[in-house]
Amino acid sequence: MSRDAELLKALRAAGEDAISGADLSKKLGISRSLITAGIEQLRSEGYEISASPHLGYRLAGEPDVLHADDLLSRLGDVKVIGRDIQVFQETTSTNDVVEKMARDGVKEGAVVFAESQTRGRGRLGRKWSSPKGKGLWFSVLLRPALQPRELTQITVASAAAVRAAIEMQTGLVAEIKWPNDILLGGRKTAGILVELQAELDRVRYLILGIGVDVNLSAADFPAELRKTATSLSIALGKPVHRASLAAEILRALDHNYSRLRAGEFAAIAEEWEKHCCTLGRQVSIHAGTREIRGRAESLGEEGALLVRTEHGHLERVTGGDVTLEK
Amino acid sequence: MSRDAELLKALRAAGEDAISGADLSKKLGISRSLITAGIEQLRSEGYEISASPHLGYRLAGEPDVLHADDLLSRLGDVKVIGRDIQVFQETTSTNDVVEKMARDGVKEGAVVFAESQTRGRGRLGRKWSSPKGKGLWFSVLLRPALQPRELTQITVASAAAVRAAIEMQTGLVAEIKWPNDILLGGRKTAGILVELQAELDRVRYLILGIGVDVNLSAADFPAELRKTATSLSIALGKPVHRASLAAEILRALDHNYSRLRAGEFAAIAEEWEKHCCTLGRQVSIHAGTREIRGRAESLGEEGALLVRTEHGHLERVTGGDVTLEK
Numbered sequence: 319m320s321r322d323a324e325l326l327k328a329l330r331a332a333g334e335d336a337i338s339g340a341d342l343s344k345k346l347g348i349s350r351s352l353i354t355a356g357i358e359q360l361r362s363e364g365y366e367i368s369a370s371p372h373l374g375y376r377l378a379g380e381p382d383v384l385h386a387d388d389l390l391s392r393l394g395d396v397k398v399i400g401r402d403i404q405v406f407q408e409t410t411s412t413n414d415v416v417e418k419m420a421r422d423g424v425k426e427g428a429v430v431f432a433e434s435q436t437r438g439r440g441r442l443g444r445k446w447s448s449p450k451g452k453g454l455w456f457s458v459l460l461r462p463a464l465q466p467r468e469l470t471q472i473t474v475a476s477a478a479a480v481r482a483a484i485e486m487q488t489g490l491v492a493e494i495k496w497p498n499d500i501l502l503g504g505r506k507t508a509g510i511l512v513e514l515q516a517e518l519d520r521v522r523y524l525i526l527g528i529g530v531d532v533n534l535s536a537a538d539f540p541a542e543l544r545k546t547a548t549s550l551s552i553a554l555g556k557p558v559h560r561a562s563l564a565a566e567i568l569r570a571l572d573h574n575y576s577r578l579r580a581g582e583f584a585a586i587a588e589e590w591e592k593h594c595c596t597l598g599r600q601v602s603i604h605a606g607t608r609e610i611r612g613r614a615e616s617l618g619e620e621g622a623l624l625v626r627t628e629h630g631h632l633e634r635v636t637g638g639d640v641t642l643e644k
Numbered sequence: 645m646s647r648d649a650e651l652l653k654a655l656r657a658a659g660e661d662a663i664s665g666a667d668l669s670k671k672l673g674i675s676r677s678l679i680t681a682g683i684e685q686l687r688s689e690g691y692e693i694s695a696s697p698h699l700g701y702r703l704a705g706e707p708d709v710l711h712a713d714d715l716l717s718r719l720g721d722v723k724v725i726g727r728d729i730q731v732f733q734e735t736t737s738t739n740d741v742v743e744k745m746a747r748d749g750v751k752e753g754a755v756v757f758a759e760s761q762t763r764g765r766g767r768l769g770r771k772w773s774s775p776k777g778k779g780l781w782f783s784v785l786l787r788p789a790l791q792p793r794e795l796t797q798i799t800v801a802s803a804a805a806v807r808a809a810i811e812m813q814t815g816l817v818a819e820i821k822w823p824n825d826i827l828l829g830g831r832k833t834a835g836i837l838v839e840l841q842a843e844l845d846r847v848r849y850l851i852l853g854i855g856v857d858v859n860l861s862a863a864d865f866p867a868e869l870r871k872t873a874t875s876l877s878i879a880l881g882k883p884v885h886r887a888s889l890a891a892e893i894l895r896a897l898d899h900n901y902s903r904l905r906a907g908e909f910a911a912i913a914e915e916w917e918k919h920c921c922t923l924g925r926q927v928s929i930h931a932g933t934r935e936i937r938g939r940a941e942s943l944g945e946e947g948a949l950l951v952r953t954e955h956g957h958l959e960r961v962t963g964g965d966v967t968l969e970k
Contacts (some may be wrong), residue, residue, distance in 0.1 A: 383762015458958040461732060463933060466842070467793035467962055469696065473844055497844065516792070517767060517837065518799055518823065519963015605845065608787060636793055 321348065323387035325356040327366065329377040332508050338374030368471040382533075382560055384431050384453070392565035398427040399458055399572035408450075411439055412457035415514055419459060420515070420523040426461040429568065440548065441498075441511050446529050449538050453549075454530040454564050458571065461523050461578070465497070466516045468634050469524065470621030473498045475578045476510050476526055478590040479570035483490040484508065484530070486570075487563045488554050496596040496614065496623050496640055500530075504550035504595075505567070507531050533557045596640060601625065605638030614640075647674065649713035651682040655693065655703040656717070664700030669807040708777070708859075708886055710757050718891035724753040725784055725898035732758040734776075737765055738783035739839055745785060746841070747805055752787040755894065759784075764855065767824075767837050772855050775864050779875075780856040780890050784897065787849050788905070792842045795850065796947030796962050799824045801904050802836050804854055804916045805896035810834065810856070813889045816879050822940065822949050826856075830921075831874035833857050842948040843938040854893070859883045913943050922966060927951065929966030942968075 324346050329355050342353045357367055357375060364381030380388075387401045392402045392610070402425075409415055411621045434450035448455045462472060477498045480627060484492045484500060489595040493501045511527035531539075534549040548636035550558045574586055591597060593615075601609045603625065612627035645652070654663060668679045674870045683701060690707030707712075712729045719726045728751075735741055742756050762777035774781045788798060794909035803824045810818045810826060810833070819827045826834035834846050857865075860875040876884045900912055908960055917923060920943075928937045929951065938953035949961045 379835055441845075465962055466795065466840070467930070469792065513842070514792070514844075515839075515841055517839055517963075518795055519767075572719075605791070637791055 320390070321346065321352065321386045322356050322359055323386075323391035325353070326360065326365070326377075326388055327391040329375060331430050332376065333423055335378070336368075336370055336373035336376040338407040338495040341374065344582040351613075380559070380561070381477075382557070382563065384433060384454075384561055388473055388561055389431075389564055389568070392561060396427075396569060396572040397576050399460075399575055401425075402428050403429045403431070403485055406430065408432060408434050408436060410437040411435050411527070412455055413439070413511065416457040416459045416525050417513070417515075419527065422438060424459060426523070427572075428457055428459045431456040431564070439511065439527070440509055440529070446509070446511075447538075447540050447543075448529065449534060452534045453532045454528065454560055454567070456528055456564070458526040458528070459523060460526065460575070462521055462575075464521055465519050466514065466521060467636075469512060469514065469521070470497065470618050470619075471526060471578060472526070473512055473581050474572060474590050474617065474621040475574040475583070475586050476528070478586055478593070479574040480510065480528060480530070480567055480592055482589075483563065483566040483570040484550065487566045488558055489552055490550065490553050492593070494593050495589060495642070496617075497621070497637065498596060500546055501595060502550070502553040505546055506543075507548050507550060507553070522530055526571070530563070530567070532560050532563060583619075583621075587621070591617055596623065596642065600643040602641045602643060603635055603638045606633055608638075610635060611643075612640075645716050646713045647672065647678065647682050649717035650803075652681070652686065652691070652703075652714055653717040656862075658702065660702070662694075662696055662699035662702040667700065673795075687935040692961040704918040706885070706887070708883070710759060710780075710887055710890065714887055715757075715890055718887060718936070719894055722753075722895060722898040723902050724757055725786075726894040727753040729755045729757070732756065732757060732857055734760050734762065736763040737759070737761050737853070738781055739765070739837065739851050742783040742785045742851050742853075743839070746851065748784060752785055752849075753783045753898075755782055756857045757782040757890070765837065765853070766835055766855070770836075772835070773864075773866050773869075774855065775860060778860045778864055780854070780886055780893070782854055782890070784852040784854070785849060786852065786901070788847055788901075789849055791845050792840065792847060793962075794946050795840060795847070796823065797840065797904060797909050798850060798852070798947075799836060799838055800916050801900040801909070801912050802838075802854070804853060804912055805918070806834055806836065806893055807919055809889065809892040809896040810876065812890045813877055814880050814884055816876065818911055818919070819921040820916060820919050821908060821968070822920060823947070823963065828874055828876070831872055832869075833874050833876060834837065835857070852897070856889070857875060857887060858886050866873060882908070909945075909947075913947070917943055921953070922949065922968065926969040928967045928969060929961055929964045931961055933963075936961060936964075937969075 343350045366379030367377045368376045386405050399596045412430045435448035436447035438446035440446040477494050481492045484498045500607040508530040514524040515522045531549040533551040596614045614627040615624045626635045669676045692705030694702045694704045699839040710731045712731050738756045761774035764772035764774035766772040776904040803820045807818045824836040840850040841848045857876040922940045927940045938951040941950045951959045
């Protein structure tokens with residue numbers, strides 16, 4: 319963790335109490351003048367830090383901006399995801415940045431956020447609208463020891479983590495629409511794009527691109543999405559602090575990724591099923607050139623959706639566009 | 645097809661007969677002076693073209709070099725694979741070149757050959773030795789409408805095509821070792837590396853990297869491979885013309901790719917099984933962190949190897965390193 323991350327963490331730990339420059343200096347093991355410099359740096363980034371001559375410093379207000387140091391300070395101990403965090407003000411797509419990192423050999427677990435994306439993308443080549451400062455647009459680099467065919471597991475584990483983190487942070491009831499959408503009251507509020515580079519039987523790297531519509535107003539959505547999409551702030555009736563949510567999501571992702579690596583997919587799938595709005599419903603699914611209609615029965619062992627067709631046959635669906643029929 | 649490709653094709657069609665400049669001019673629909681220029685160009689590339697004052701031109705000898713025009717002239721009508729061909733004297737890896745093309749949006753079917761590769765690679769990060777002028781080292785760009793989990797089909801179709809082309813061209817009995825090695829007398833003579841870029845349920849592009857040890861002598865192989873690898877020329881006792889073989893392979897690949905797109909995987913798989921030395925054998929397979937031992941029984945519907953383990957369970961293996969035990 320950087321100096322500023324340590325400093326923020328210490329200020330946050332002190333809560334409503336002030337903490338003296340001397341105590342901070344001792345706690346962080348750095349000089350008083352470096353503490354003063356760190357406080358100035360944090361203030362310049364928008365943190366309100368009050369200072370009383372005899373009591374010390376107190377964190378009086380936090381801006382709703384994303385800073386790598388801040389995010390690292392909130393994360394605590396993670397095993398893989400979030401070991402390294404970068405925040406860009408603007409980029410084409412955080413997946414592009416992470417892909418470049420992947421090709422340069424960067425280790426798994428690196429995370430890249432952007433305050434806005436100029437060419438954010440969703441599944442199947444669709445555009446993803448990423449207005450500045452309104453959401454969480456980020457990508458995670460993974461190098462899982464899985465075969466390409468086992469990758470639906472990653473989507474399931476990621477969707478379960480994002481859903482749980484949203485619910486934990488906001489108290490809203492969030493559901494999963496197979497394979498990777500998070501819904502609030504039937505409207506999409508977050509999505510996950512999985513991109514991968516692989517040999518036939520070895521994934522070289524995989525990028526989780528995650529978009530969460532946090533503080534978008536109705537007007538922030540493209541017109542064609544206004545009826546089917548929503549944001550956390552619309553559903554909650556007040557803004558949500560993005561950095562807290564980001565840290566919650568990264569912790570949840572890291573937790574599920576560890577479980578996946580420990581062979582605990584079944585437990586993750588069970589949680590997923592509990593919060594999935596697709597199962598038990600009549601669905602129609604466009605998968606490539608096929609259309610499959612039937613009742614979504616359960617999740618298969620590799621994360622596939624098992625659909626009982628009108629003809630009684632059980633179809634194993636690993637991807638595609640799902641429409642819930644009734 | 646370019647002028648020189650058309651010209652080569654016409655000369656080749658005339659066979660032992662000479663064909664006059666006037667006839668060539670008429671056939672190709674270009675002026676006599678362009679024919680003369682084309683003949684000079686071909687001669688400068690090593691083609692032996694005899695000219696008799698009254699009879700005309702005759703193709704007396706062809707160099708064992710790869711030229712895009714020559715390859716195109718030999719290919720005839722292909723649907724997808726080989727619509728565009730490039731030949732490099734040297735490159736890091738033809739897969740690298742094709743990957744760049746794929747990222748630039750080039751259409752599927754493009755093929756890149758190199759006379760030598762400085763960083764040729766095989767499966768699972770292994771080196772692939774590619775000595776200058778001794779083999780066929782090339783890559784094919786595909787954009788199949790398949791999901792990542794269906795990709796074993798591509799390997800099966802490609803291996804079947806390469807095997808058949810080698811047998812057709814040389815008369816040697818060639819076998820397939822699952823998933824993608826071609827053997828002559830139990831020794832590896834060709835391999836296929838499949839690399840892909842995909843979303844969870846959509847392949848964006850796929851690169852077939854194919855290496856065929858055509859005219860390597862025993863000394864051309866790295867020491868550690870001399871007991872397990874061979875070349876077509878070693879097995880045949882004489883050199884093999886690389887351009888003819890290349891055209892044969894591309895035609896076979898194009899044919900099988902068309903069949904795959906037409907939903908005829910079952911027929912391809914049947915041919916594959918007939919020429920596979922893995923089926924019916926005791927095998928041990930390293931797939932990721934797993935080791936699977938048992939009897940290779942058959943090919944599953946997506947190209948997976950179905951292995952009956954010692955415990956009687958049928959395992960579905962989609963990749964890995966196969967050792968034939970007895």
